Every structure is written in structure tokens, then in C-alpha cells.
Amino acid sequence: MYIVQIASECAPVIKSGGLGDVVYGLSRELENQGHTVELILPKYDCMRYDHIWGLHDAYRDLFVPWYGGAVHCSVYCGWVHGRVCFFIEPHCEDNFFNRGCYYGCSDDNMRFAFFSKAALEFLLRSNKRPDVIHCHDWQTGLIPVLLYEIYKYNGMWNQRVCYTIHNFKHQGLAGSEVLKGTGLNQEAYYFQHDRLQDNFNPFAINLMKGGIIYSNAVTTVSPHHAWEAHYTEVGSGLGHTLHLHQDKFTGVLNGIDYGFWNPESDRYIPCHYSIDNFEEKQKAKQALRSQLLLRDENKPIVAYIGRLDQQKGVHLVHHAMYYALSKGAQFVLLGSATEPAINDHFWHEKNFLNDNPDCHLELGFNEELSHLIYAGSDMILVPSNYEPCGLTQMIGFKYGTVPIVRGVGGLVNTVFDRDYDQNKPPEKRNGYVFYETDFEAVESAMNRAIDLWYESPKEFEQLAIQGMEYDYSWNYPGKNYVEIYESILHK
Numbered sequence: 001m002y003i004v005q006i007a008s009e010c011a012p013v014i015k016s017g018g019l020g021d022v023v024y025g026l027s028r029e030l031e032n033q034g035h036t037v038e039l040i041l042p043k044y045d046c047m048r049y050d051h052i053w054g055l056h057d058a059y060r061d062l063f064v065p066w067y068g069g070a071v072h073c074s075v076y077c078g079w080v081h082g083r084v085c086f087f088i089e090p091h092c093e094d095n096f097f098n099r100g101c102y103y104g105c106s107d108d109n110m111r112f113a114f115f116s117k118a119a120l121e122f123l124l125r126s127n128k129r130p131d132v133i134h135c136h137d138w139q140t141g142l143i144p145v146l147l148y149e150i151y152k153y154n155g156m157w158n159q160r161v162c163y164t165i166h167n168f169k170h171q172g173l174a175g176s177e178v179l180k181g182t183g184l185n186q187e188a189y190y191f192q193h194d195r196l197q198d199n200f201n202p203f204a205i206n207l208m209k210g211g212i213i214y215s216n217a218v219t220t221v222s223p224h225h226a227w228e229a230h231y232t233e234v235g236s237g238l239g240h241t242l243h244l245h246q247d248k249f250t251g252v253l254n255g256i257d258y259g260f261w262n263p264e265s266d267r268y269i270p271c272h273y274s275i276d277n278f279e280e281k282q283k284a285k286q287a288l289r290s291q292l293l294l295r296d297e298n299k300p301i302v303a304y305i306g307r308l309d310q311q312k313g314v315h316l317v318h319h320a321m322y323y324a325l326s327k328g329a330q331f332v333l334l335g336s337a338t339e340p341a342i343n344d345h346f347w348h349e350k351n352f353l354n355d356n357p358d359c360h361l362e363l364g365f366n367e368e369l370s371h372l373i374y375a376g377s378d379m380i381l382v383p384s385n386y387e388p389c390g391l392t393q394m395i396g397f398k399y400g401t402v403p404i405v406r407g408v409g410g411l412v413n414t415v416f417d418r419d420y421d422q423n424k425p426p427e428k429r430n431g432y433v434f435y436e437t438d439f440e441a442v443e444s445a446m447n448r449a450i451d452l453w454y455e456s457p458k459e460f461e462q463l464a465i466q467g468m469e470y471d472y473s474w475n476y477p478g479k480n481y482v483e484i485y486e487s488i489l490h491k
């Protein structure tokens, strides 16, 4: 099968979070299973060019229809750790992708509407006719709309779309200018409830809703989150739309790319280990302490790695930091916040805790350091308010780092409480789970984990090893996606 992935991120060249990991990891797995995969991405000024090999001109004069005129673009091609990627660079005053950031601009809707249009125009002009176009999140929600309303009539009548939602919170609400810009000209036609009109704001179109309605298959990133999005407020107002389209909507649990996330071969950690020589993990712990200037004492390290925003339960992250210290543990945080109030808050905490030898807060994005933290910590905290899948707990498993999580979304499908899980026998349990959002809930789970570490270190190690035994690679999810692609091919 010939599959083209269109997305706003692909790790490690463009990564702000889990979307990038998934786009890369799934593409690699699909190729391993014998399919042809190409990726189309924006050419951001701030991406990690050091992860691209052989970048060259692939299509020089691409003219993308825009507001009745056309924007001149260049398309570059290069390899990102073996994947063929096409990067679209528009030459226009809007400077869509030369902003020094991936997201967070006031015209993000226009930037990614343009990218969606440009990606399809590139496929059309370069005579690429994939069997399946797989696109992701609100940024590419317009792809199936444009395909079925415009490009189908220009020769792309045989392409099918799979649309994956990684985060229902950000849906891409826009005004009619997006329609005008992209050539979706009959405003009244798109501003209808069964098309792009937002379910709550009648004056806005909703790009994610368009993605759901127009795609042949829609997925989200874990089975439990699929249920939550359909039946609870976690669908952020799209539950009814999902209900109407339930026949094509499923949850596929993400995987982890073990080529990249693997303590046996990780290039960013100073020692390599597996279940067979688990004691070597101690060296990673020492390296982490020495890099972050933590004191070397017999204490567990609890880590948090992730975006710092409401989704991730920042109030519990903050509380857990002090609770861990009070329980005789060390705490390491690696995170970045886009919301100014949260950013200020954590900078304040960082300054306050600066001289504490048991705590380190690293504010910013640092891929290399994240690997050392996964390897060097004993526990990884994921106290999310909601979590469509969650990759950090799965990476934690691979590195023998025990997750302490809130039982929501994909965390329910992957973490099984050591003491209370009803469905797994003790030898299959792999972490700690709490459910409420108050301080007592997170404390109770941390308490059990930290006490076990101190009082029964062998049992704690056994729990970590049981996590390492799980296979959360892309192998199975890759097969699930191929089945979905096959099911839509001839529809």
C-alpha cells in the first residue's frame, strides 16, 4: 500500500509533544511491514535541521491557489532517520512557517489551512496518488474536506483518508476567511450543522469536525479515550458528531518506537541495560544526578516529563513535587509551558527550589535530557486531567521506570495497579493508579510506590521488570492501522 502522512510534526525533526513521536513511529512501522510511506510537513525555520539528511529541492515552483490568487512554494525532500519527508516552504509575506515556533501564533488557523491546501496541491501536481492519506489533529482537519470537495474533481478521486485525533481540546475554530482562502467558496454550504459549522458557535467553522465528517476512518489514540470522547465531556463538544459517525470511529492504542526509545541501545544514555542486567540502570541514575547536581544518597527519584498545561494536571504536578521531597524522595521535572501564568508559576518554583539538593526543575524542551531522565528515574508521574493515550508511561515501562498515573484515557489501557487491579494477576501488574483529582489521591499512590521502594526494594525492582516485559511497540498498532486502511480502500 502507498500511504502519505500529512502532519504538523514528525519526531525528532519537528516535535512539541507526542504527535511527533506517533507520526514518526507509525511511519517506520508501516514501512517495516512492507508499505511505502511518505510524509508531508511544513518547513519551519526552527525545526531540528540536524536530523535531516540529504535535504534537496524536490519541486521548485508549486503554485498553491489561495484567495483567488496563488502562493509560490518550494518543496524540499530529505530523510529523517530513514523516512522520506517533503517539506513545504511558502514564499509569501505571511511567512507562515518562519515564526521561530511551531504553534501559538494568532493566525494558526490560516497557517495550517494553507499547509493543508499546499499538501494536496503538491500531491496533485507531482502526480502522487497514495492509496491512503493519513492526517492528524485539527491542523490537517481540512485535508479530507478539500479532497472531497475540490481535489476529487481534479483527478484525486481514488484517495481515501484516515484521520487521527490526538487531542480533542484543540479543534481549530475559524471564521469564513479560512474557507475563502482555501477555495471552499460556498460559505452557506459549509456553515451547516452536518458540515463544518461548530456545534456550539454558529459563527465559526470547526476544522476537527470537518476532519471527522469527511474522512473515511477516524481514530483516536486509545480505546478508552475513544469511549470517553464519545460519551463524556472529554470529547469537548464533539461527542454528538462522533456518535453520528460511530461506525467509522475507533480507538487504536499508540505504540512506542523501540528503535528510538530503548535502554539497550539509547544513544543519549551513558550505559545500556535490559531486564537481564537491570542493575546497570543504577549508572543512569548516577549520571542523571551528576548532570542535574542532585545529591547522591539512597533515595528514589520521581520524575515528570511533559507539557505543563491544564491537561497534564499541573496542580498535582506541583503538589507531587513537594510531597515527594517530604517523603524522602528526589524530584526531577522536565517541562515547558505555553500559557504565561503556568510558565511564571514554574519559574517561580524553580528559583525557590534552586538550592535544594533533592530537586531539579528543567524548564524548556530537551529531547536528549528526556532520555536520561527516563533511564535514571525510579518512578514517572502522569497525573493528567485527561490523557488520550500518554506516551510517557509507555516509555517509562521500557526503561524500567514505574509509572504513577491517574486512571484516565490511554493510562487505563496501559497501567495496572500493583495493589488493586481487578483484571490482571499480580505478576502482570506494572504501576500505580489513582482516580480522583485531589491531593489525597496522588499522595496515596505516591505513598505506596515510595514505601515499596524503601521497604521492599526487591519487590519494587520486580514491579519495574514486569513493566519492561510489556510490548508497547508499534508492531500491533501498526497492524491495526493497516486493517483500517484496507477497510476503507474500496469504499
Ligand SMILES: Nc1ncnc2c1ncn2[C@@H]1O[C@H](COP(=O)(O)OP(=O)(O)O[C@H]2O[C@H](CO)[C@@H](O)[C@H](O)[C@H]2O)[C@@H](O)[C@H]1O
Binding pocket: 016, 017, 018, 019, 021, 022, 166, 167, 221, 254, 305, 306, 307, 334, 335, 336, 364, 365, 366, 367, 370, 387, 388, 389, 390, 391, 392
Ligand atoms: N519538555 C520536554 N522536553 C523533552 N521532551 C518532552 C518534553 N515535554 C514532552 N516531551 C516528550 O513529548 C512526548 C509527550 O508525549 P505525551 O503522550 O505526553 O503527548 P502530548 O500530550 O504532547 O500529545 C497528545 O498526543 C499523544 C500522541 O498521540 C498522546 O499520547 C497524548 O495523550 C496526547 O495528549 C514524550 O515523548 C515526551 O518525552
